[in-house]
Amino acid sequence: MEVRNRVRLVLGLIAVLVVGILLPADRSGDEPAEVRIAASKPVVALRIMPLGASSTEGIGSPSTAGYRGPLYRMLQRDAINVDYVGSLRSGPSWLADKDNEGHSGWTLATLAPKIDGWVRAARPDVVILHAGTNDLGQGVPGDVTARRLDDVLGKVLAAAPRAHVVVAGVWAPLPKARAARDELAALTPVIVGKYRMQGYSVDFLDTSTLLAPGQLYDGLHPNTSGYVKIASMFDGEIRQWLDTRAVA
Template identity: 50%
Template sequence: MIVVLGMVLVGVSAGAVPVQRSAAAVPAPPPASRPAVLRVMPLGASSTVGAGSPETAGYRGPLQALLARDGVVVDMVGSQHGGPASVPDLDYEGYGGMTLEDLLPRVAGLVRRADPDVVLLHTGTNDLLKGASAAESARRLDAVIARIVQVTDADVIVAGVWAPLSGDTRDRTEFERLAAGVVAGFRERGHPVRYADTSGLLEPDELADGLHPNAAGYRVIAAMWERQILDVRNHP
C-alpha cells in the first residue's frame, strides 16, 4: 500500500546518501501519506453479494455509511455492480456459491484489475458446505492468499465463517483454527494480511435463513469490517 511504499522509499533514500551530514543539515522525512480515497474490494460469495438483505447490499451499504461517518472516503472496487439506489457505491467482487477452489484460478486477475488498497476476503463457507474438509479448505485459503499477495501490496483482511453451519460444527471450528494459522504464516513472512475471527459474531436472530445474515446481522458484520479497516489505517 502507499504507506508501506512510502516507508521503503524513505529508507532507501537515506541509505543511498554517500556522505555524512550534521543532524541540522538533514531535512526531516515527510510524514507517511495515506491514500486520499481508500479503494476497498469486497471479495467473497453470496454474503458479499448481499443474500439475505438485498435492501442493504448485505454489509456493503452499512459499511460505507460507517466509514463516511469516520471521515474515510471510500471507493468500492470490483467487476460486479449491484444493489439498491440507496447504497452510494455498488461495486464489489462476489459470486453466489463460490468456493475457494472456484476463486483460485481467477483471483489474481480480479485483484490486479481492481487495484485495491484493502481486500475484504470472506470465503470458505461454501467449501465446507460442499464437503471439503477443514484441512482442505485451509489449504485452498493458503493458495488464494498466495495469489493475492503476488499481485498486490494491499492489506488483506480475512474473515472466517460467520454463519453457524448446520450439523456437526467440528469442521467449522477446525477451519477457523487452521485459517488463523494460515494468515499468521503470511504475516510472519511480512505480508499485510490479518484474520478476523467471526465464529461468535452473529446471534441466531441476526440470520435471515440460517446461513445468510439479515439486515441486523450485516450491520454487525459492517461494524467488524469498519474496526478492521480503521486499525489497518491507524497501524500500517
C-alpha cells in the first residue's frame, strides 16, 4: 500500500512538471523591472488619493498604472505604508492597491461637481492632483483653466482641510495650446500661494519641462520611463512634507 502511494505521488509530481512545461506562464501582470524596489519596514501610514484624468488612470503605461505603481514601490522603500484611496480601481495584477480617482477624458469642469463627495468619502492624508490637460486640449484659455483649477483645489481643501495637496502642472507638451499651457503654469503658483496664505498645506510642482520627448508614449501621455520620473518627483515631495511635519 505504501509503495502504491509513493508511485502515485511521483506520477503526480511528473504530471505537474509536464503541465508546467507545456503551458507557458501568464506574465501579462508582471511588475516591470523599472519599479522593482525592496520595501522597508513601514513606520508611517498614509492615505493617498491620486486625483485627475487619464494620466492618473495610467494611460500610456498600463503595466505600472501610470505613476501609481512606481510611487507605491518608492514609498514602500521609504518605509511608508501606502493606502491609495478613491472610488475607482484599476491597474496591473502585481499592484496590491488599485484605488484611485483617475477619470480618463475628464476636465476640471467635469471633475468639480464630484470633488466634495469623493474626497469626503476617501479621507485622504495626501491628494495628488493632476488635471487641466483636457481643458487646454479642448481649447479652453489658460486663465479660464486656472479659475477651474482654483475651484477644484478649493473644494479639495474644504473637504479635507488637514490633507497635504500636491498640485502637479501639465506635463503634456500640447503644442497647439502652448500659450494657454504657459499661462496656466504662470497662474497656478498664485492660486496655490493664496491657499498657503490661508494655512493650508499645498504645493505646486511645475512639470512643464519635466519629461524628455523620449518619455512620452503618444505625445500626450508619459510612457513607463516618464511615469517613473513623475513618481520620483511625487515621492520626493511627500517625503519632504513628512520631514517638515515631523519638525513642526
